Amino acid sequence: MTTETHIDIAELRKKQPRFNAIDSGHRACLGCGQALGARLVGEAVGPDIIVANATGCLEIFTTPWPESAWRVPWMHSLFENAGAIASGIEAAMRAQGKSTKVVAMGGDGSTFDIGFQALSGMLEREHNVLYVCYDNEAYMNTGVQRSSSTPHAAMTNTSPPGKARMGKRHLKKDIVQIIAAHHTPYAATASVAYPSDLRKKIRRAMEIEGPTFIQIHAPCPLGWGHEGHESIEVERLAVQTGLFPLVELERGELTGVMPIRQQVPVTEYLKRQQRFRHLFAKGDSRAAEELEHIQALADHNIEVYGLRGEGVDRFDTEGSDTVHRGGQRWA
Amino acid sequence: MTILTRANFALPGTSLNYHTGTWRVQKPQHAHASAPCHGVCPAGEDAQAYLAALEEGHPEQAWRILVSANPLPATTGRVCHHPCESACNRGQYDQPIAIHLVERWLGDEAIRHNWAYPVERPKADAPRMAVVGAGPAGLANAYHLLRLGYRVDLFDQLPEAGGTLRTALPPYRLPREVLDAEVQRLLACGIDFHPNKKLGRDLDLDQMRLDYQAVFVAPGLQQGKEWSIDGVVPSDLHSGLDMLRDWISLGVVPKVRSAAVIGGGNTAVDLARILKRAGAAEVHLITHQSLPGDGHPLDVMSAIPREIAQAEEEGVTIHANRGVRRLILRGERVVGIEMVRMKKIDRGAGRPERVAFEGTETVLHVDQIIPAIGQALDADGMHALLGRAAHFHADTWGVSPLEGVFVGGDAREKSGGSVTAAVGDGRRAALAMHRHARGEANPEKEPMAQIIGIESLNLHYYEHAPRPDEPMLPAEQRRGDEEIELGISAEAVRGEAHRCLSCGNCLACDNCWTLCPDSAVLKTREFASDGSHYVFDYDYCKGCGLCAHECPCGYIQMAEDL
Ligand SMILES: Cc1cc2nc3c(=O)[nH]c(=O)nc-3n(C[C@H](O)[C@H](O)[C@H](O)COP(=O)(O)OP(=O)(O)OC[C@H]3O[C@@H](n4cnc5c(N)ncnc54)[C@H](O)[C@@H]3O)c2cc1C
Ligand SMILES: Cc1ncc(C[n+]2csc(CCOP(=O)(O)OP(=O)(O)O)c2C)c(N)n1
Ligand code: SF4
Ligand code: SF4
Numbered sequence: 001m002t003t004e005t006h007i008d009i010a011e012l013r014k015k016q017p018r019f020n021a022i023d024s025g026h027r028a029c030l031g032c033g034q035a036l037g038a039r040l041v042g043e044a045v046g047p048d049i050i051v052a053n054a055t056g057c058l059e060i061f062t063t064p065w066p067e068s069a070w071r072v073p074w075m076h077s078l079f080e081n082a083g084a085i086a087s088g089i090e091a092a093m094r095a096q097g098k099s100t101k102v103v104a105m106g107g108d109g110s111t112f113d114i115g116f117q118a119l120s121g122m123l124e125r126e127h128n129v130l131y132v133c134y135d136n137e138a139y140m141n142t143g144v145q146r147s148s149s150t151p152h153a154a155m156t157n158t159s160p161p162g163k164a165r166m167g168k169r170h171l172k173k174d175i176v177q178i179i180a181a182h183h184t185p186y187a188a189t190a191s192v193a194y195p196s197d198l199r200k201k202i203r204r205a206m207e208i209e210g211p212t213f214i215q216i217h218a219p220c221p222l223g224w225g226h227e228g229h230e231s232i233e234v235e236r237l238a239v240q241t242g243l244f245p246l247v248e249l250e251r252g253e254l255t256g257v258m259p260i261r262q263q264v265p266v267t268e269y270l271k272r273q274q275r276f277r278h279l280f281a282k283g284d285s286r287a288a289e290e291l292e293h294i295q296a297l298a299d300h301n302i303e304v305y306g307l308r309g310e311g312v313d314r315f316d317t318e319g320s321d322t323v324h325r326g327g328q329r330w331a
Numbered sequence: 332m333t334i335l336t337r338a339n340f341a342l343p344g345t346s347l348n349y350h351t352g353t354w355r356v357q358k359p360q361h362a363h364a365s366a367p368c369h370g371v372c373p374a375g376e377d378a379q380a381y382l383a384a385l386e387e388g389h390p391e392q393a394w395r396i397l398v399s400a401n402p403l404p405a406t407t408g409r410v411c412h413h414p415c416e417s418a419c420n421r422g423q424y425d426q427p428i429a430i431h432l433v434e435r436w437l438g439d440e441a442i443r444h445n446w447a448y449p450v451e452r453p454k455a456d457a458p459r460m461a462v463v464g465a466g467p468a469g470l471a472n473a474y475h476l477l478r479l480g481y482r483v484d485l486f487d488q489l490p491e492a493g494g495t496l497r498t499a500l501p502p503y504r505l506p507r508e509v510l511d512a513e514v515q516r517l518l519a520c521g522i523d524f525h526p527n528k529k530l531g532r533d534l535d536l537d538q539m540r541l542d543y544q545a546v547f548v549a550p551g552l553q554q555g556k557e558w559s560i561d562g563v564v565p566s567d568l569h570s571g572l573d574m575l576r577d578w579i580s581l582g583v584v585p586k587v588r589s590a591a592v593i594g595g596g597n598t599a600v601d602l603a604r605i606l607k608r609a610g611a612a613e614v615h616l617i618t619h620q621s622l623p624g625d626g627h628p629l630d631v632m633s634a635i636p637r638e639i640a641q642a643e644e645e646g647v648t649i650h651a652n653r654g655v656r657r658l659i660l661r662g663e664r665v666v667g668i669e670m671v672r673m674k675k676i677d678r679g680a681g682r683p684e685r686v687a688f689e690g691t692e693t694v695l696h697v698d699q700i701i702p703a704i705g706q707a708l709d710a711d712g713m714h715a716l717l718g719r720a721a722h723f724h725a726d727t728w729g730v731s732p733l734e735g736v737f738v739g740g741d742a743r744e745k746s747g748g749s750v751t752a753a754v755g756d757g758r759r760a761a762l763a764m765h766r767h768a769r770g771e772a773n774p775e776k777e778p779m780a781q782i783i784g785i786e787s788l789n790l791h792y793y794e795h796a797p798r799p800d801e802p803m804l805p806a807e808q809r810r811g812d813e814e815i816e817l818g819i820s821a822e823a824v825r826g827e828a829h830r831c832l833s834c835g836n837c838l839a840c841d842n843c844w845t846l847c848p849d850s851a852v853l854k855t856r857e858f859a860s861d862g863s864h865y866v867f868d869y870d871y872c873k874g875c876g877l878c879a880h881e882c883p884c885g886y887i888q889m890a891e892d893l
């Protein structure tokens with residue numbers, strides 16, 4: 001059975017019971033986690049914001065000249081300066097006595113690497129800005145180069161596996177701790193596989209006067225090497241394995257975690273992605289060692305953040321996205 | 332608004348001008364599938380649909396959905412062997428939905444609140460149909476004919492309607508006030524019931540064919556099957572079926588100290604249980620067949636497993652996989668039997684054969700042997716229909732060799748021998764009679780959407796939760812007619828509706844609406860004509876398949892769209 005076609009879809013679109021800060025027609029890849037993440041953020045921040053967007057996939061796919069998918073004031077300047085641009089807009093708003101919240105957005109490349117000093121300055125100067133980082137773990141927009149967020153052993157175009165290395169040699173930078181070390185009022189991690197948790201954290205950050213930071217783990221089918229329809233499933237595994245802990249830090253202290261009800265072995269997550277394909281090469285002892293290494297990293301995360309759940313919790317990795325008739329789940 | 336010209340700018344939401352739907356090579360579609368509970372219900376009930384209405388807080392609507400297939404839910408909720416629960420997808424996740432208890436609760440609520448059946452009284456000049464036999468098959472048939480707009484004359488040889496439900500189902504399983512209430516409410520919908528009219532005595536099939544648009548014949552199986560051991564029968568032989576009927580209608584059975592009941596069906600088990608209630612110290616049940624869950628799947632006792640378990644709780648000794656070799660007589664009187672172990676096994680003959688194992692003979696001392704090995708058709712007035720066969724031969728629509736005559740229920744060879752099977756036969760025959768009256772042909776099979784298996788659901792989105800326990804009357808208190816199974820509370824019923832996975836049908840969970848990266852799923856209650864609350868905006872859907880993958884219920888399928 002197909003749905004009726006004679007209804008006025010364009011009118012219906014205007015009546016959706018949620019705020020879409022970015023609308024359809026954007027040019028993101030099929031199953032893009034960042035496109036989903038940005039829409040979820042938009043739902044939670046509401047219309048009264050100004051966005052400062054760093055160069056990267058989000059900026060590119062939402063604004064193909066002369067169009068824009070945005071429905072809020074939005075500004076793009078450079079790859080490296082979203083933090084500075086946001087600081088300036090916020091200062092201007094303050095000078096005019098306006099309460100409009102400024103939201104900075106950038107990929108992991110712009111956040112962890114090239115835009116980091118601008119971000120650090122923004123935090124240090126205590127601008128009233130929410131900074132959202134969509135962490136897809138590489139420079140995706142320019143064709144998948146490694147960033148300091150790329151996880152250990154992942155393959156990118158600049159960290160190819162071969163005789164010398166098994167993918168990226170270094171570890172993923174623990175950005176949220178670095179942000180928290182700025183004595184930031186609120187810094188948290190979120191995942192597009194857990195939309196309710198994500199929006200709850202965004203709303204929390206929006207309420208805070210001062211700099212806040214949210215790192216959203218966002219699957220990239222192209223860069224990670226999985227099918228578009230698998231984005232949520234793969235992303236959920238990142239959380240369930242402990243490789244991407246969902247945590248909240250206030251003034252540097254851990255104040256909340258999403259407990260893992262049932263820890264999943266990292267291989268379940270890794271084997272779904274082409275970027276880790278070399279770790280499953282038969283007969284390569286380095287591959288086996290790397291798998292053990294990554295498992296140890298996950299176990300370490302679970303230990304240091306205390307992620308292991310005790311029994312069943314409505315807000316753990318299994319309970320947080322339980323569905324109910326009528327959609328109350330997403331409230 | 333001042334338009335800035337110095338820098339690049341774009342107007343809000345102008346990306347809508349570009350239709351990313353052109354990228355698509357496959358498209359998501361809502362695809363209703365039948366839930367397994369629906370697919371296997373002999374009466375044709377759609378449990379998924381009424382559980383959904385219940386969860387939305389509309390019990391009366393849930394009951395209406397239920398009785399759009401089966402008008403006797405308070406009854407079947409108590410006596411059905413509920414294959415729906417064996418098929419329920421949730422059974423592979425944790426425990427199946429307690430569908431029969433929900434069904435029973437809805438049936439009881441309808442009686443309590445006197446909810447009106449979804450039927451209108453037939454017009455005074457509506458064509459007439461006749462139904463012979465007021466068991467579940469005939470009652471269901473009459474009701475569905477009424478729903479289709481006919482006037483219906485329902486005949487039975489007995490003074491009251493209900494068939495075997497009334498004559499042989501013990502009240503501890505089916506309290507008579509429940510049966511009476513449900514049957515009365517049903518007849519009161521406008522069925523013209525004519526008691527004490529027997530086909531072959533008061534009614535003539537040929538004449539009825541002239542008087543009515545069509546005739547449905549559902550006489551059930553009213554005679555106990557004959558039984559002997561190599562031609563030897565005890566001098567004081569009683570048929571199990573007759574003893575059961577006497578107990579139910581008169582409240583008496585011959586006093587015995589110890590008895591062996593032969594048979595593995597409901598009659599044998601019920602008889603064994605009433606003998607216990609009547610004071611027999613020892614009651615043995617002897618059957619060739621295996622206990623449920625044991626032995627060859629095609630050779631399991633046909634009685635309902637929970638009834639077998641309750642019989643054992645009440646002190647009935649069951650000798651499964653046992654055959655009677657000979658009767659031990661003292662003069663003409665039975666004093667015991669010789670039994671032997673036997674089993675159906677594969678010996679390479681293509682089909683399993685029953686084999687008796689030498690050296691396993693045992694003697695059982697009893698003073699009464701009661702066969703309850705099955706029932707046969709009382710063929711009075713039906714010879715033209717039956718020919719020389721023991722049962723009616725007819726397809727699932729009940730089409731008989733006699734033009735305008737339809738058959739169903741226990742008397743139809745392939746019916747299924749259960750109350751719900753009889754209800755299903757009655758319902759389908761009503762549809763066939765309607766088509767016959769309009770000169771239309773029957774489809775080969777009843778149309779049914781593809782049945783969805785658990786592999787098509789996304790189980791991640793559900794939580795484990797236990798099935799409720801049904802309170803039971805303790806075995807030592809089961810002395811007479813008190814009902815044993817006590818049903819579950821309204822709250823537990825709602826819990827079951829909540830546990831239902833909504834297999835193959837939209838749960839309105841918002842997953843697709845929430846997770847589509849392209850905002851190509853739009854939410855609407857008014858315009859989604861297919862029972863969901865959502866439509867796809869194909870102008871923008873890129874066909875990534877994420878919504879289909881994350882739909883918990885398997886309600887979204889991707890189709891090629893080149
Ligand atoms: C002891 C016992 C226990 C059972 N337990 C269960 C159970 O737990 N669950 C379950 O699903 N099934 C059970 N069954 C089977 C179930 O009762 C039957 O499958 C069901 O009643 C069949 O319905 P029917 O309408 O075909 O026939 P019946 O219910 O037998 O009704 C046929 C009616 O036709 C009438 N009739 C017959 N001949 C004529 C005639 N010539 N003229 C006029 N009227 C006539 C009869 O008087 C009777 O009222 C049990 C059966 C028995 C005997
Ligand atoms: C100073 C500078 N260096 C390089 C680039 C080229 N460039 C544009 S986007 C991009 C990568 C963006 O990566 P990331 O921030 O991780 O965002 P993603 O595209 O992965 O979302 C690069 C290297 C640039 N625009 N400016
Ligand atoms: S879970 Fe619900 S819809 Fe699915 S088979 Fe069981 S009762 Fe039917
Ligand atoms: S998730 Fe959205 S874009 Fe992907 S197939 Fe479904 S409706 Fe289309």
Ligand code: SF4
Nearest residue numbers: 837838840841843882
């Ligand atoms: S994802 Fe949820 S809301 Fe969407 S079609 Fe499936 S059951 Fe319905």
